[in-house]
Amino acid sequence: MSSLEENVGRDWQPTQWRNWAPVLVALALGAIDWRFGLLFAVWLASWWTNAVLARGERRILVAAVFGITMLVLWEMAVRLFAVPLVILPAPSVIGARIAISLPILWGDFVQTAIKGALSGYIMGCGAAVITAVLIDRSKFLQSGLLPVANFAAALPIVGTAPILVMWFGFDWQSKAAVVVVMVFFPMLINTMAGLRASEAMQRDLMRTYGASYWQTLAKLRFPAAMPFIFNGLKICTTLALIGAIVAEFFGSPTQGMGFRISTAVGQLALDTVWAEITIAALAGSAFYGAVALIERGVTFWHPSQRRQR
Amino acid sequence: MNWIRTHVWPIVAVLLALIVVWYVAAAWMNSQWTLDQAARAQTTPSFGEIVADTMAQERPKLPAPHQVAYSFYDLVFDKKITSRRSLVYHAWITLSATLLGFAIGTGLGIALALGIVHNRAMDQSVMPWAIASQTIPILAIAPMIIVVLNSIGISGLIPKAIISAYLSFFPVVVGMVAGLRSPDSMQMDLLKTYNASPVQVLFKLRLPASMPFLFASLKVGIAAALVGAVVGELPVQQGGLGARLLGGSYYGQTIQMWAALFMAAILAAILVFTVARIESGVLKRLGMAR
Numbered sequence: 001m002s003s004l005e006e007n008v009g010r011d012w013q014p015t016q017w018r019n020w021a022p023v024l025v026a027l028a029l030g031a032i033d034w035r036f037g038l039l040f041a042v043w044l045a046s047w048w049t050n051a052v053l054a055r056g057e058r059r060i061l062v063a064a065v066f067g068i069t070m071l072v073l074w075e076m077a078v079r080l081f082a083v084p085l086v087i088l089p090a091p092s093v094i095g096a097r098i099a100i101s102l103p104i105l106w107g108d109f110v111q112t113a114i115k116g117a118l119s120g121y122i123m124g125c126g127a128a129v130i131t132a133v134l135i136d137r138s139k140f141l142q143s144g145l146l147p148v149a150n151f152a153a154a155l156p157i158v159g160t161a162p163i164l165v166m167w168f169g170f171d172w173q174s175k176a177a178v179v180v181v182m183v184f185f186p187m188l189i190n191t192m193a194g195l196r197a198s199e200a201m202q203r204d205l206m207r208t209y210g211a212s213y214w215q216t217l218a219k220l221r222f223p224a225a226m227p228f229i230f231n232g233l234k235i236c237t238t239l240a241l242i243g244a245i246v247a248e249f250f251g252s253p254t255q256g257m258g259f260r261i262s263t264a265v266g267q268l269a270l271d272t273v274w275a276e277i278t279i280a281a282l283a284g285s286a287f288y289g290a291v292a293l294i295e296r297g298v299t300f301w302h303p304s305q306r307r308q309r
Numbered sequence: 310m311n312w313i314r315t316h317v318w319p320i321v322a323v324l325l326a327l328i329v330v331w332y333v334a335a336a337w338m339n340s341q342w343t344l345d346q347a348a349r350a351q352t353t354p355s356f357g358e359i360v361a362d363t364m365a366q367e368r369p370k371l372p373a374p375h376q377v378a379y380s381f382y383d384l385v386f387d388k389k390i391t392s393r394r395s396l397v398y399h400a401w402i403t404l405s406a407t408l409l410g411f412a413i414g415t416g417l418g419i420a421l422a423l424g425i426v427h428n429r430a431m432d433q434s435v436m437p438w439a440i441a442s443q444t445i446p447i448l449a450i451a452p453m454i455i456v457v458l459n460s461i462g463i464s465g466l467i468p469k470a471i472i473s474a475y476l477s478f479f480p481v482v483v484g485m486v487a488g489l490r491s492p493d494s495m496q497m498d499l500l501k502t503y504n505a506s507p508v509q510v511l512f513k514l515r516l517p518a519s520m521p522f523l524f525a526s527l528k529v530g531i532a533a534a535l536v537g538a539v540v541g542e543l544p545v546q547q548g549g550l551g552a553r554l555l556g557g558s559y560y561g562q563t564i565q566m567w568a569a570l571f572m573a574a575i576l577a578a579i580l581v582f583t584v585a586r587i588e589s590g591v592l593k594r595l596g597m598a599r
Contacts, residue, residue, distance in 0.1 A: 047430065054430040066434030087457055144319030154581045155574045156536045162558035163566055167370065241446040249452065249543055250558055257449065265452045273453050281445040288444035
């Protein structure tokens with residue numbers, strides 16, 4: 001047994017050239033242009049670090065190393081090749097821009113994410129859940145609405161943004177309207193699927209208890225629908241932010257993420273654009289994370305919420 | 310016959326109800342303009358006259374369905390398809406960018422998924438970011454990509470295709486990784502007892518097993534690619550359905566906007582339907598059709 005392990009341990013020697021091939025590539029690239037060589041060497045070093053780290057169970061660390069490497073490479077590439085600001089600003093420049101214009105970014109965030117996206121999200125998802133419950137008793141309406149909703153969910157609904165901006169004016173109301181239209185159908189489909197998720201055995205049990213329709217709905221079918229409902233809610237977080245931002249491209253007050261992005265792009269102030277995109281990404285992740293957290297609390301019984309060992 | 314009663318008739322009823330709601334809404338929303346006009350002319354129109362007028366305004370707030378249908382027919386069938394006024398021309402511009410971007414995004418997505426499945430380091434480094442990126446409103450960078458690429462001399466099809474590719478890329482990666490991992494350990498062990506190489510495992514087990522997952526994400530991806538192309542056409546007025554939408558909103562041409570919107574909807578329906586047809590064909594040949 002031990003001799004076998006020794007053999008395995010020495011196995012790398014015949015394939016030694018493979019281990020050194022990347023270094024040779026780095027040197028060759030460096031010979032063409034030392035900047036390429038340097039970038040490749042940094043990439044190689046971090047990749048090697050990750051390859052070692054990935055053998056253990058340090059998933060967060062590996063992902064963090066990868067993300068940081070990307071930022072470092074981006075920064076180095078921009079600086080080494082002197083990429084002009086109007087094409088790609090370095091991460092440090094973007095960071096500085098965020099630090100300087102925090103009040104503006106906060107105002108934009110409130111205008112777009114809170115007033116536009118969140119209000120529309122609540123209205124749209126609420127309306128969809130209520131609709132699903134209302135048509136729950138009618139087989140006819142269900143079999144009519146489900147294909148229509150399925151079809152509508154695949155449509156480029158963002159395209160209604162200019163029309164809704166015309167109807168509801170430039171302020172957040174029109175953004176909320178776009179978000180309502182965008183999130184309604186995915187949410188409706190998921191809720192309808194969820195309301196059908198309880199099993200016949202479980203429904204029969206409720207019937208033997210003499211439970212009324214509404215009791216069955218509140219005590220069995222709605223809780224059973226929660227994983228589906230939260231799936232819809234999570235999909236809709238991204239849709240809501242997209243809807244609110246894109247709607248601002250069609251007209252907005254002088255505030256908001258979409259407004260800032262489109263005007264800053266016009267002025268070629270790309271550091272502002274990237275700062276705004278960073279905020280949008282953070283807002284999107286935070287929004288999603290918040291919904292996922294609520295989901296963990298509500299559907300604690302579902303197998304997908306079990307802690308992975 | 311029974312199938313028609315249980316499946317077709319409800320859909321028709323819902324669609325008819327939608328059209329009725331639309332007509333009522335059109336009459337209601339456009340009546341303000343009619344009343345203003347009447348007040349200016351110092352006449353008092355009857356209810357019937359008001360309704361008739363709301364159905365035939367030049368720039369209504371909400372065009373009536375038949376106005377949109379007429380305009381759509383006019384722009385699609387009565388114009389030469391090479392003319393800049395034809396919707397088919399604009400739809401083609403959007404469609405070409407969508408398809409190119411979708412092809413690029415799908416290809417890169419599958420390639421990355423293959424890497425993720427076969428390399429542990431890649432899995433742990435890239436996968437969390439690929440999943441996290443789904444929560445980000447990526448569409449926000451569309452204007453920047455268009456303008457930046459324009460400033461370095463790339464314009465037309467490519468920038469839009471890049472946005473489409475970007476949007477369809479992540480769903481494909483996530484779906485394909487799940488699909489390539491879907492064979493259970495029994496199946497993997499069986500291939501191991503056959504002494505199958507990783508390439509053989511890939512082609513004989515993993516790729517076939519991943520097909521349902523792939524097509525599910527392709528349907529999401531192609532719809533996203535179309536949205537990307539439409540939004541990518543907003544910043545520069547070089548044709549396409551997005552440009553028609555924005556142009557319509559600048560000049561108050563609401564009927565034209567609705568016609569463009571319907572064209573986009575039809576395009577999306579055709580694309581998703583095509584993918585679904587390919588899916589059912591492929592799954593049938595693989596013996597996985599349900």
